[in-house]
Amino acid sequence: MKKPLPTPRQRAPLLTERRRLKMARSAHAYVRGNTCRFYEWLKRCDAMLPQGPMIWICGDCHVSNIGPVADADGNVEVQIRDLDQAVMGNPANDLVRLGLSLAMAARGSDLPGVITAKMMEELIEGYAQALTGKQGDQKSARKRPDSIRVVVRRAARRRWKHLAAERIEGIEPNIPLSKKYWPISSAERRELAALMATEEVRALATSLSHRDDKDEVTMLDAAYWVKGCSSLGLLRYAVLLRVGKSKDIDSSLCLIDIKEAAKSVAPKTQRTAGPRNNAHRIVEGARHLAPHLGERMLAARIQGKSVFLRELLPQDLKVDIDHLNQSEAMEVAGYLGNIVGRAHGAQMNADERKRWLGELRRNRPKNIDTPSWLWRSVVQLVQEHEGGYLEHCRLFANESA
CATH class of the missing domain: 3.10.450 (Nuclear Transport Factor 2; Chain: A,)
Known part of the structure; x- marks a missing residue:
């Protein structure tokens, strides 16, 4: 006999339990579901970050929030696909949030730490490339990695029956x-x-x-x-x-x-x-x-x-990078950084882009081609979120026992 579905009055505690369970599945899932912890850290360490031009930022710029989306005419492009946390703010926040997400995805794929360092280099290079030249110029865009090209191609072919099969379990x-x-x-x-x-x-x-x-x-x-x-x-x-x-x-x-x-x-x-x-x-x-x-x-x-x-729309998909090899990880990091850079750069005038590019090129250590503020932020956040994830699992296991 099937268990009856919750009534509206029974929703709240069941949804809370489900959220905790989803966040306990992996450290990467914990990062995706815990934006509050990220900004608690940011509030303590905000002085570490450069202040870019005040523009609209995603606010929750992790990997799963970027992917193919279609416009009203059916044209498909890879863009930011979740704007629940969007505010007028510092673009550096999106870079750090995306860097953390990529680093945790790399750890989930058992990639060595040196690859994480290379991913941060590619992230900042892809982002900076989007700010060079005229906005909309193809020279500012990065080539899609094979793993993302496959997703975009699949998105472009999708129709209602595919959406129905995923979202409502049928086409009736x-x-x-x-x-x-x-x-x-x-x-x-x-x-x-x-x-x-x-x-x-x-x-x-x-x-x-x-x-x-x-x-x-x-x-x-x-x-x-x-x-x-x-x-x-x-x-x-x-x-x-x-x-x-x-x-x-x-x-x-x-x-x-x-x-x-x-x-x-x-x-x-x-x-x-x-x-x-x-x-x-x-x-x-x-x-x-x-x-x-x-x-x-x-x-x-x-x-x-x-x-x-x-x-x-059937064409709206998220990018799944739970399992990447070393070369794919670096290509994806650069490409996603470029997507965010294009979204940011479209809101800046030429002088703002030039000043922000100059800031991004400062403070790069000799042993890594990444701004020190981005690298230090990602390292500290990985440490904090790893500990937070383990504590979340311990508490959740105790509650479920």
């Missing part, structure tokens, strides 16, 4: 309740239906180039979505819509991801703090850092909380 127009999808209350369903009936959501759902912007939109089904790691415990819904009357599922079915917009833990500059509303902050950050994604997002309110919506 409903969301079957399961371990991933939990029941919602009548009140939640009414609020979701009212939101889906707004003109703003209709415009979002019909924005793709292969849909008619005059089509009607109908809510078919909705469920609470048990997804992510750091977001577990926040409101999260999956809503299935029908757009127009076409029988072609690639154009007529639409899966909307609704996510609570929590307060960012990333430090922001007081001088240019951006929108105060968290959902508006996330959408605005996405428009600057990941244009393909930003044009497919919308801020709203559900259950008295600020949320943001986006249509999930």
Whole structure:
């Protein structure tokens, strides 16, 4: 007999337990799910970092938050794909966060420490390359490593049936309740239906180039979505819509991801703090850092909380680098650094890019071609997160016993 799925009132403790379990799977997973610990360290050691121009930063720039995303016309590019922590802040924060994520991924792949040092060199070189020349110039872009080229090629070929098989376990127009999808209350369903009936959501759902912007939109089904790691415990819904009357599922079915917009833990500059509303902050950050994604997002309110919506497209994928060899690790580090550099550089004028490049080229030790502030930060963070991960596993094991 199957165990009954949790009711809305039973969600909170179960989601907390699931989050702890996911973070205990590996040290890399612990880093991905513990942005707070990163910024606690950063607050103590902020004086170590150079101050770059105040721009929109990802705020949670780890490896899994970068990957292929599609725009409304179906064009696929590798961009930052998670902007929950986006703020106006110091671009050095994103570099350190990405460096930590790459270092922990290298440890998970049993790569020697010298390769981690080489990865940091490639990371900063790829980032700096993105800031040279004119923005958008192909000379500022790095060639995709084979491991990422395969993911992009697969993303470009994907259709609705692939998304449905992964997200809703089939292509029928409903969301079957399961371990991933939990029941919602009548009140939640009414609020979701009212939101889906707004003109703003209709415009979002019909924005793709292969849909008619005059089509009607109908809510078919909705469920609470048990997804992510750091977001577990926040409101999260999956809503299935029908757009127009076409029988072609690639154009007529639409899966909307609704996510609570929590307060960012990333430090922001007081001088240019951006929108105060968290959902508006996330959408605005996405428009600057990941244009393909930003044009497919919308801020709203559900259950008295600020949320943001986006249509999930089959082409949206994350990059998985849990198992890399030495050459792949260095290529991926340089490429991902370049992606972040292009997102940052697009917001800077020529003088700002020049000054920031000069800062990045300073303070490089003789034995490693990486700024000393980046290397020292990553080393300290790896030590702190390794200890934190082991303590998390000990506490979780005690609670589960």
